[in-house]
Amino acid sequence: PSILVLERGDSPYGISDVEDFRGSPTTNPKVSPGFVSEDGVQLVERLNAFEQYNHSTWNSATKDGLLEAGLLPYNGHTLNHLVGTKISGSIFYENGKRHTAVDLLQYKNPENILVPLNATASKILFTLGS
Numbered sequence: 001p002s003i004l005v006l007e008r009g010d011s012p013y014g015i016s017d018v019e020d021f022r023g024s025p026t027t028n029p030k031v032s033p034g035f036v037s038e039d040g041v042q043l044v045e046r047l048n049a050f051e052q053y054n055h056s057t058w059n060s061a062t063k064d065g066l067l068e069a070g071l072l073p074y075n076g077h078t079l080n081h082l083v084g085t086k087i088s089g090s091i092f093y094e095n096g097k098r099h100t101a102v103d104l105l106q107y108k109n110p111e112n113i114l115v116p117l118n119a120t121a122s123k124i125l126f127t128l129g130s
Contacts, residue, residue: 063087 066085067074075086 059087 063085071085073084075082075084077087080086
């Protein structure tokens with residue numbers, strides 16, 4: 001199958017605001033403008049999201065607050081979309097570096113991949129079959 005990865009900016013490599021946790025959307029909204037897509041979510045989560053090993057005080061306090069407010073059940077670590085409270089995955093390695101969408105390319109045949117930089121798309125049409 002062919003793969004199309006749209007990078008909304010330049011190449012993410014070598015840009016500390018994009019690669020490092022301290023440049024994450026919570027501290028730098030330019031890095032990740034609003035975007036919602038459910039297409040390919042399971043593949044991306046499986047290959048690009050990791051269990052968070054060191055939960056920050058903020059993460060722990062938020063989890064405890066949600067449980068205290070009655071948002072049950074507690075589902076532990078999961079990437080599944082479930083009712084209740086959970087610890088989701090992270091796109092950051094333990095060293096604080098971000099695993100970018102471009103990193104997904106290592107899992108596919110490079111001849112079937114197109115990666116336009118500074119790309120926008122209003123509609124992408126897919127066909128099934130030959």
